[in-house]
Amino acid sequence: MIHDYSFEDKVLLAVDCIIFGFDEEDLQILLIKRDFEPEKGNWSLMGGFLKKDEDLDQAANRILHHLTGINNVYMEQLYNFSKVNRDPAERTLSVAYYALINIAEHRQELTENYSAKWFKISDYPSLIFDHDQMVQKAIARLRYRTSTNPIGFELLPEKFTMRQLQKLYETILNEKLDKRNFINKIKSLDILVKLNEKDMVSSRKGSFLYKFDAKKYNAKVEEGFSFRL
Amino acid sequence: MIHDYSFEDKVLLAVDCIIFGFDEEDLQILLIKRDFEPEKGNWSLMGGFLKKDEDLDQAANRILHHLTGINNVYMEQLYNFSKVNRDPAERTLSVAYYALINIAEHRQELTENYSAKWFKISDYPSLIFDHDQMVQKAIARLRYRTSTNPIGFELLPEKFTMRQLQKLYETILNEKLDKRNFINKIKSLDILVKLNEKDMVSSRKGSFLYKFDAKKYNAKVEEGFSFRL
DNA sequence: TTTATTAGTGTAGATTTTACACTTAGTAAA
DNA sequence: TTTACTAAGTGTAAAATCTACACTAATAAA
Numbered sequence: 001m002i003h004d005y006s007f008e009d010k011v012l013l014a015v016d017c018i019i020f021g022f023d024e025e026d027l028q029i030l031l032i033k034r035d036f037e038p039e040k041g042n043w044s045l046m047g048g049f050l051k052k053d054e055d056l057d058q059a060a061n062r063i064l065h066h067l068t069g070i071n072n073v074y075m076e077q078l079y080n081f082s083k084v085n086r087d088p089a090e091r092t093l094s095v096a097y098y099a100l101i102n103i104a105e106h107r108q109e110l111t112e113n114y115s116a117k118w119f120k121i122s123d124y125p126s127l128i129f130d131h132d133q134m135v136q137k138a139i140a141r142l143r144y145r146t147s148t149n150p151i152g153f154e155l156l157p158e159k160f161t162m163r164q165l166q167k168l169y170e171t172i173l174n175e176k177l178d179k180r181n182f183i184n185k186i187k188s189l190d191i192l193v194k195l196n197e198k199d200m201v202s203s204r205k206g207s208f209l210y211k212f213d214a215k216k217y218n219a220k221v222e223e224g225f226s227f228r229l
Numbered sequence: 230m231i232h233d234y235s236f237e238d239k240v241l242l243a244v245d246c247i248i249f250g251f252d253e254e255d256l257q258i259l260l261i262k263r264d265f266e267p268e269k270g271n272w273s274l275m276g277g278f279l280k281k282d283e284d285l286d287q288a289a290n291r292i293l294h295h296l297t298g299i300n301n302v303y304m305e306q307l308y309n310f311s312k313v314n315r316d317p318a319e320r321t322l323s324v325a326y327y328a329l330i331n332i333a334e335h336r337q338e339l340t341e342n343y344s345a346k347w348f349k350i351s352d353y354p355s356l357i358f359d360h361d362q363m364v365q366k367a368i369a370r371l372r373y374r375t376s377t378n379p380i381g382f383e384l385l386p387e388k389f390t391m392r393q394l395q396k397l398y399e400t401i402l403n404e405k406l407d408k409r410n411f412i413n414k415i416k417s418l419d420i421l422v423k424l425n426e427k428d429m430v431s432s433r434k435g436s437f438l439y440k441f442d443a444k445k446y447n448a449k450v451e452e453g454f455s456f457r458l
Numbered sequence: 459t460t461t462a463t464t465a466g467t468g469t470a471g472a473t474t475t476t477a478c479a480c481t482t483a484g485t486a487a488a
Numbered sequence: 489t490t491t492a493c494t495a496a497g498t499g500t501a502a503a504a505t506c507t508a509c510a511c512t513a514a515t516a517a518a
Contacts, residue, residue, distance in 0.1 A: 009279065011281065077308065204495075205483040412467085414506095431465090432465065433516045
């Protein structure tokens with residue numbers, strides 16, 4: 001039984017972020033080229049180290065903000081990766097977080113001020129250390145989470161079309177969905193508001209825009225409703 | 230961009246284990262009375278600190294074995310708890326793991342050699358630090374995991390009756406299940422073997438014993454089967 | 459031999475999921 | 489202004505799954 005903490009080993013704790021975006025057709029992740037050794041010049045998740053006066057959520061937000069200028073997005077802790085030699089330079093553990101970004105809203109700030117680059121999930125370079133494993137685990141978690149919570153909307157503009165939403169789920173779940181069945185399902189959930197506004201980009205006819213109604217959703221949850229796609 | 234790791238803060242990393250058992254009627258957790266300050270004399274999860282030459286899975290197994298004599302059980306990393314003042318004595322983070330134990334098989338060694346005690350999930354003392362939160366999160370994860378993976382069997386003896394299995398799921402999911410529907414569902418999964426043996430304890434008639442057929446399950450998974458209860 | 463107790467079994471109705479094809483609205487080109 | 493083009497939008501029948509429900513069977517103890 002341990003009494004005196006001072007005999008215990010301390011470790012460096014990194015926080016690495018899998019940042020997801022969605023752009024019309026593809027689920028994407030935001031990567032940076034590492035500019036220091038080891039693995040200098042190779043692609044990497046965004047990361048940093050936990051400081052002693054912050055918790056992990058704060059660290060993840062700080063790191064995301066520092067490297068991208070982005071604030072206030074959906075983030076969730078994923079897993080603590082701890083293999084002894086995962087970082088050849090020194091013993092570090094890394095707590096992975098994933099974040100959901102609305103690409104369109106943040107494209108400017110990202111490309112103007114930071115050296116990050118978006119890659120399609122279906123075709124991204126291999127990453128340093130165990131970062132590939134982190135991405136795979138993040139995708140699995142994202143699949144589960146988007147099926148049980150209405151967080152997919154975080155990846156879309158505030159106003160979106162049914163086709164965008166469907167395409168998003170198809171991409172995340174990696175399966176083709178039937179248009180009518182999908183719309184019927186979504187409508188039956190009754191957590192969207194249909195706007196009197198059309199998106200005219202995707203077709204001549206134009207398609208109606210919808211918004212996620214968070215207030216309605218929360219009220220329904222109070223009454224026992226649970227989202228399930 | 231960080232270059233020299235030596236300027237970064239290091240932290241103490243604890244590993245705490247939520248150890249689940251199941252005993253006829255109730256889901257239980259194994260707790261110990263803390264015998265050092267702070268919070269001496271209060272009930273606590275089993276924990277210890279990560280050593281620099283082991284990964285978290287190893288640490289969790291070592292701690293479990295050291296405090297209970299138990300080896301080779303199902304364990305899964307849960308979450309990394311990191312609130313700055315969660316341990317008033319010193320800044321520590323804690324990675325929670327949960328374990329599934331077949332109580333009957335381990336009762337002897339536990340009560341003979343160690344000072345741990347089983348408590349019903351429905352009625353256990355309040356715990357030190359953020360350990361109550363850990364337990365709640367572990368229950369939620371257990372609920373999800375047992376619905377999507379055949380790990381419930383880890384909590385039962387190798388040979389078990391349908392009623393035991395049903396009672397187990399009822400307890401974990403916290404809802405009453407219909408006997409016939411449950412059995413039909415389980416049978417349709419086709420991953421159990423019925424033995425020519427009866428358990429005569431629970432009734433005069435006796436009830437047939439079953440075993441989980443891991444080989445068959447794995448073969449089915451290969452072919453695209455997925456467990457879902 | 460009777461009694462008491464839990465094990466074990468099937469089905470009809472309700473609900474949910476799936477598969478599937480044509481019309482409409484609007485733009486752009488002729 | 490007519491025509492052609494493109495993606496949006498809509499409903500239903502069949503299949504699959506889920507749910508509710510009650511009696512008989514086997515055995516040990518009295």
